[in-house]
Structures are given as C-alpha cells and as structure tokens.
Amino acid sequence: MKLYDSAGAPNPRRVKIYLAEKGIDVPIEDVSIPKGEHRGEPYLAKNPLGQVPILELDDGTVLAESIAICRYFEELHPDPPLFGADALDRARVEMWQRHMEFQLFIPYAMVFRNTHDFFKGRIPQVAEWGEVNRKALTKAFGWLDAELSEREFVAGDRYTVADITAQCGFDFFGKILKLMPGDDHKNLNRWYQAVSARPSAQV
Secondary structure (H helix, E strand, C coil), rough: CCEEECCCHHHHHHHHHHHHHHCCCCEEEEEECCCCCCCCCCCHHHHHCCCCCECCCCCCCCCECCCHHHHHEEEEECCCCCCCCCCCHHHHHHHHHHHHHHHHHHHHHHHHHHCCHHHHCCCCHHHHHHHHHHHHHHHHHHHHHHHHCCCCCCCEEECCHHHHHHHHHHHHHHHCCCCCCCCCCCCHHHHHHHCCCCHHHHH
C-alpha cells in the first residue's frame, strides 16, 4: 500500500500523526499542492476530486478522506484505541471528532481559503465569509478552553483522533493565519503544549 501525501498539508498530516501513534509504517509519495500535482494526471485517475490524502491498497483500491483512512487502519490495528475502546467511548470520540471538525478545522479552512494570498487566483474568495469564520473561531477557543478544564484531552482522559484533528488545525491554519488561542486560554494552551510534545507531533 501507499499513502499519497502533500508535505505540510493538514489533512495528510492527520493520517501521519495517527500512523505514528499506532507505530504503523506506510510508504509515502508526495503530491505537491503548490505545484498543482494534485490536479494533474495520473493523480486525478486515482482521486477525481484531486484531494489529498489518499491510501492506495495493493489491489488498487483507493481510499480518500483522512478519517476514513484512519478508520481503516483502526480496524486492522485496534490498539491503542484512537477511536474509542467500547460503544460509549467510540460514540464520545466520534462526537468530539465532529466537534473539532465543525468548530475548529472547517472554520480555520474557511478563513484560509477566503482571506489568504495562497488562494488568490486559484479559487473564488469571499473575504466576508472568511471574517465570519474568524469571529466564530475566537468564540470556539473560549468554548474549548472551558471544556478542557474538566479533562486532559479533547474526548476524555486519553489521546484520540479528536485531538489529532484539533492539533493539525492549530499547527497549520492557526500558525499561518496567526490566529491562535490567547494567554487567557490556559486550559487550551496546556492541552496544546502536551499534544505538541508527543513524538507523533514531529511528523
């Protein structure tokens, strides 16, 4: 099998952090987004949407979407359980994984796509929508800071895929946009320092 990556991009990094946490080694091929390689052949033959990452299995099967790829590996390698350990835990992790996507990752992406120079001339940009999402993020920081006053990690007392999603959002979008939690978000900053210190964060 082979994982198609684009160095620095947040969605492929979600998979790479997940694999590092599991201790799984998968060959990686880089598909450069800045060079437009994700929009050319033969990549579009594998994923017509032109998105990264994808996982290509030995029989030619292609899996797209970072969380779907991680779920595939979770079935093959259930320990440590990054999607939850039992029915309730899995539901809780799924809930928080979705919260991290809808309250952090997607709003971050909307600010990036609609306000950053990288996308000028590449896609239609709506600056007002970017600013709406920027304001939503500042509220989300306060909400997540309050949640993290009650537990060590996003979904409970163990590191999970929900932490990975939030971590990649902050690491990529937050730093590029200079839109990070403030000094008053003590619980959120404590969490971020902890996940950033994990060996998997180095991928």
